[in-house]
Amino acid sequence: MNPFNPPITARDFPEDFKHENGNYYCKCSYCLQEFRGHKRRVVCKQCTEFGKYLKELSENIVENPYPLSADKIWELL
Numbered sequence: 001m002n003p004f005n006p007p008i009t010a011r012d013f014p015e016d017f018k019h020e021n022g023n024y025y026c027k028c029s030y031c032l033q034e035f036r037g038h039k040r041r042v043v044c045k046q047c048t049e050f051g052k053y054l055k056e057l058s059e060n061i062v063e064n065p066y067p068l069s070a071d072k073i074w075e076l077l
């Protein structure tokens, strides 16, 4: 492994790397793991995607007159 070019993980934002200040090591405020992206980012990509997913899920629950039970949500995760 080249230490100057570590592999991109699911937490990183490779689309930021080409920008100025876009290849910083940041610490995610949710999972507390390091990730690479713009220096102003505070949440890693994995948690961002997970947040979007939870938001969609909660919107579905609001619209659905027969909401998913908590057991069902854990099955989906």
Ligand SMILES: [Zn+2]
Residues within 6 Å of the ligand: 011, 028, 029, 030, 031, 032, 033, 043, 044, 045, 046, 047, 048
């Ligand atoms: Zn995270």
